[in-house]
Amino acid sequence: MSDVVEKTLTALPALLALDSQPGAGKLSSTSRLRHLIRSITELTSKHEEEKLIKKELAAIKDQVSSPNTTMRQMRELMVRAMYCEMLGYEADFVYIHAIKLAQQGTVLEKRVGYLAVSLFLNENHELLLLLVNTVLKDLQSTNLIEVCMALTVVSQIFPKDMIPAILPLVEEKLSHPKEIIRRKAVLALYKFYLIAPNQVQHIHGKFRKALCDKDPGVMMSSLHIYLQMIKENPASYKDLTGSFVTILRQVVGGKLPLDFNYHSVPAPWLQIQLLRILSLLGREDQSMSELMYDVLDESLRRAEMNHNITYAILYECVKAIYTIHPKAELLEKAARCIGNFVLSPKINLKYLGLKALTYVVQHDANLALQHQMTIIECLDHSDLIIKRETLELLFRITNAQNVTIIVEKMLGFLRLCNDDYTIIDLVGKVAELAEKYAPDNEWFIQTMNVVFSLGGDLMQPDLPSNFLRLFADGSESEEQDRQLKLYAVDSYLAVLKGDCSHLPQRFLQVISWVLGEYSCLKEDVDQQEVIRLLKKLLEQRGVSSETRSWALSALTKLCKGPGYAELALELAESLSSSLDTVLRQQAHELCLLSQDSQLHARVLPHPAPSDNLEVDSSLSFLDGFVSDALAAGAAPYKPPHQRQEELSQQRALSLEPYGLSLPVTMSSCTLTDRQSPTFLSMSSDLSGNSTELSHRTGANTLMLEGVKRVWGKDGYIPQKEPSLTPAAVDEPSDVVQSPDQQGAAETSLPEPEPEPPQLDQEKQQLASSLFVGLGSQNSMSLLGKTEVAVPRFRRKARQHESASTSGTSESSSNSSHSSRSTTDSFLYGGLLEEEPATPIQNSYHTLKPTIANGSHDARQHSQMVSSTSENEGAATVSAKEDKQANSSQILGSDMVIVRPSKLAEESIVSQRNCSKSLPVAFPHSSDSMVLQLPSELQELPHSDVVSLTSDPHLSVSCCRVFREDALLLVLLLFNPTETALRDVAVELSCEELETASLRGNVMECLEGRKSSVCRYTLLMERPHTQVAFTGSVSYQTQPGHTHILPFSGKLSTADFIRPLMLNTEEYGKLWLSISNDVKQNLKLLTGGGDPLRATLNALKDSLQLHIVDIIGSEGIVACHLLRGGPCLMHCRVHGASLAVWLRSPLPSLPDCLLYHCQRALQEH
């Protein structure tokens, strides 16, 4: 009772001070705050404000710490403190009081306390822990307002680790009678799902309940969770598509209470949410898409009012239509809709129209064509954001014909732009376009010059290194390479002659390297002049030491012969006092090399040999030494991560307080033990041959001039090198063009029509140059950029492969040539889309009108010829070529879509099979039940069927099927009783694995003496030696009696390993590109035949490895982790043991594999 009185008393002043009408809110603020705000507005300078706030904060500090301050006063103080924080002054001393206020205050004060907490603290603040108890208490309060406040604060900030403490209470609120509480509880769970998804995994069933809530508001909140979950794994929620469609239909049809209307549009937020969910579910899924065509059509139709909110819905609708499986009629409507956006006088709509166009042109380039005039207007728009979006659009429609004008526009924008983020982005895009579509060398170099000067030192570091790689690797035509190099040298000399003090360091480095490498190609240039310019650069102020090092490397290359001894001496002298050890050392090298021309020629041969210098960067010549040491009892080398692990384990056990000295010893042993090629690669960086920006490192002086860099510190190379990626390597012969044929191909295939050079002011003309190549001849919508020119600069890497397989392609006739090159161009077009197969047929259709127009060129004609000849199986085309051409249509020529696309098909096929054959009734005799895999799986390699668990009603077995793209875990359920089981549902989880349920995990009924299969595809994201999976089967023997049968099992890395098909050469390249390595001695199997062969075969059988080659006492083996990286093994017989050296880009994969190798050999 006294409690009540007290509360009334404390509330009394509030009653007096406040007006109960919310409309009169102005009066309710406390006078102190008003006073503070007034005085601040009266101030004239920032300094005065600072003084005033400091005073204010001091006063607040005094008061909050005083024991006499009441909660009511505290509330008022808190508001003032919040105000000060908003002005940018820290008031951290009140944080703890905010928590206290939330804890101890009455509802009125609690509300301010919670607000203050959510404003002051962020998710990771340690004080938040103190809030947990308060929240717990309030969640259990009978006062609805308190519960609401607690849920509100929980969905804003809550410490992740403490979620389990309040989760049951929040869950309980899902069945609260009040709609508002249920809604907030769902949102709180959504928040938990975002920050700690595994904490709420077990309550997915409750999400479904929330989705079916009778209150639309609660249902709407649950959609946030569903959107998130579907984004992560659309496959598991396909069954809900129908429900979402129904909900959307009801919403669109105006079936919701009027409360949900917004400006007389029914529940727009809900509509947009649903449209998003549907587009995710319908993506690349025709059957799902078909379910939603009608409702999407209706949404388009209903949203006709001229108001932002309807446009918001329309925009989402259009996006959904273009995301799901296409339907012509809807696409047409959507395209019209985009047109309305683009043509709208409202700038916001115009922007969105452009954004939608950008999204859509990949599917339908024609749409851009329709709006070309608008696009051109937007290009000159005064608002930069519109311009920027327009450029983005143009970027997507660039082809060989319009590249110059588009790049010019982009560079023009770059010159005006001062936002770093945009610059980095655009510079990268220009460089990409320039490399892909450059019409000639001159243009390419000049464009890149602008890119380097504008992008400056902001740009991504791989941009200059890619550029240099282009030079280093060369393209397919030597003459063209030479021209490019010569032009670059010319251009750079001109740059250096001018004022280069303002140029970015990266640009100067590029210049130095190119001059050092190629200036001697140019006969008419005085080398002295080049040297003079480089020397000037070296001595120039404001040049970083990194750049100096590049310049000095270039000088070293140029100074050959005795004539330069003097210069070298001079440089060495001037740099001998440099503080930079690298420069000092390089100068010393220069000095020595210039004196000994023979040594110079050996170290820096010129011209750099086109074939690779054999450099044993793996230091295999030390293998014997290592094995000897191992045999003599030395500890095997452990990679740092393994040591780290062991270290932490040790730490956990020992109670030694100081573990800090350990990392130091570790680093020193890295240097001595590692014998790593990275050491070499560092030094080759210094020698300037590196196309990577040099890491300025220690004093190693090996000069590896002319070595083709295929390794990098962090494995930088694989990016554009098809030969290094396991996928492309599988069928190298498909991307082959033999060197001498290239010549022929190039003469017979002139470059795409040269860009009309004149640029008129006329927009029409601009339009025609911008949109050239998008017109009728390429109108097939699925192809996007079909005409796609053969990119000018093809990386040489491919030529390599051609050498090994040129035999096959040499037999091909001329017509197959052109078919090859056209397929190439398909590839380039097709790569942007993800529909590798369909465009090909289309292209044949659309070629005809082209020819009818008379604008065809020889290339297209010959394509026709070849395609028909292929179809007819004409004698000129051998079966082999046919295969080659066909497969290369699907395969990427220098990109790596090869396997994915194939695999995708396969997996689709297998899924279809599933659908046909399910539920599978096994052939069985009436008495003995033998569980068997479905027939289509039996052909795949698989393990034995192992029983996992059973109870009187059900037995669960499992079988691992080693599919090429994933591990298929097949669970076989068998009902040994006579009675049927109802509502059988299987759940499987494993934290370390990526799991996806294919089919069969939910069944309405499992008849007596029947069995059923359910399948999961599993992928291992990161290597683990072993992972455990757990799961459960729930079923009902009779309505209401749910049984749960848990099961668990183990999987090992070996299940996720697949052979990697490489040949020796590819293996060698890949080996050099990886640096993580592990060495270990293994048992050598003796008894019968060659021990090495026997051991390797044993490993191959148990671990699915691919033996690449066995040469004498050495063997090389390759495999890869599904979805992970490759792992290479190099084995060498040493005495009675097998010295194994593993390399993989995945740090822990070698260890895992070694473990399994050891086990496999022991078991043998």
Next chain:
Amino acid sequence: MLMQFMLLFSRQGKLRLQKWYVPLSDKEKKKITRELVQTVLARKPKMCSFLEWRDLKIVYKRYASLYFCCAIEDQDNELITLEIIHRYVELLDKYFGSVCELDIIFNFEKAYFILDEFLLGGEAQETSKKNVLKAIEQADLLQEVN
């Protein structure tokens, strides 16, 4: 749909309200606020209400002397965000009775309460004007009866 943050500031660049839905350090918050206020104020009235800023999309709108400014992710719907701002302004207007900047300055905690009732954790929680205000008024009333 997740909103990253919402800022209210005056034409003079004074911050009036800030709500962060993603965890950021105070230093970052201040930097972002400073940069954004500058960028938005520099824009001309007829310009587009959307901005690309770092990897985010900024959606802003001016109401009288106040700028309302939201950050969303690139793939989010800009127009609906604009309507979220508008609905918030409507709510403030209804609650305060033709709201002006001063209302928000002097009663900023009320403005926060309304925002929290409307958007929870960056997502639209209750879009009905009536229901939001009902919830707020209930809390207001309960305080005094208690």
